[in-house]
Amino acid sequence: MSIPFERLMADLRKNPDLLQELGEMTDLDRAVRWARQRGYEVEPEELRAMIEGQRELSEDELEQAAGGDWGDGTPPPSGGGGG
């Protein structure tokens, strides 16, 4: 992460108004312009995953994202706790 991006992240955590403003942006170019206008010289790639994170996963995507052992139809083992 670039220093401007780290600074933006830190400020978003501290400032709910800032968080809400960025949270309303679903368009990456607009979000980059918004950040740069406020002095955060971020790169689009740095913001991309963050902006995409605003969208809720569909059920298909959630099942897909779980991935791993679900991919071959077998869930994890259960060994802990004496059973």
Add this chain to the structure above:
Amino acid sequence: MPPTCGDWLSVLQPHLRPPLFHPEGMESLRRLAARLPGGLMTVLEVRLGPDPASTPAGVDLSLRLAEPRQAPDLAGIFPSAERVLSLWAAQESPLAPVRSLWLEFDHDRTPDPILCAKLAPGASLPWLTGTLFPALHGAPLPESQEALVRRCVEAIPPPAYLLYAFSLRPRGGDVRNAVRLEIFGLDPAGILAYLERVAPDAVPWIAEPASRFEGVERIHLSLDIAEEILPRIGIEGSFSRLPSREPGWRTLLDRLCRPEERDAALAWPGSDTFWTAPSSWPASPTGGSPGGRCVRMLSHVKAVCRPGRAPETKLYLMFTGGSG
């Protein structure tokens, strides 16, 4: 610094609440998770019961190493597992048939993880008894135990197969010499028919709990084997789809736990991002990007059966931080 498993637990904190999670069980979990890498598939095990006051609050945790290159990081943290982890990660490893390796941590016992190997259908029996179990167990199995393992594996009727193999040595106590076989693909009638062949004494006390898994898509049967098959047998059930798409989840949970536990379990699946957990979101959750998600999935539910006792129910909740 890449996030730890503990960092992802912080993100999950709003979801770690009664009736599945209790404050008195969280401290040891947090301490353990802070030592573990994030980004691996992780499963939390919680105990359910008719009387919350007498149900242990401790939470056990398992981590999956999906490929050998992930093993060296853990080897440095847990010296007791170093030999197996290094062996799996070695070039031309004798453990190459292991598809993934799970490390399981009991909340109330030794900090040494229990190692569990995931196998493919058709894993060679000589390799299993001659290479895998000695590696997991730290020593060759005694002849009589090895013979019993062979008998139990050979009795598995296809298409069911041995999916997981454990050594329970790190757990100590009465199971310190035991190994666990976890068999995938038997339905309740198949479980009884199989036990009739390898452990007929267990059939009377397994029949009722097994019937609770009728209609379940994916069933595992776990046996602990020392000099004999120990009188504690696990049956696990799950479905491949989300509870919102698979009504069988609710039916199964209704048979195994209290309504409030069922509802909390059904509500577990979902995902978090920076936007749902800005204050606890790791600074660099994917090693460079603040994106990614922490995905929660319902893994499975288990009935631990013992003769003369009501089955004990355990619920397994999965999460993976930094995905997508």
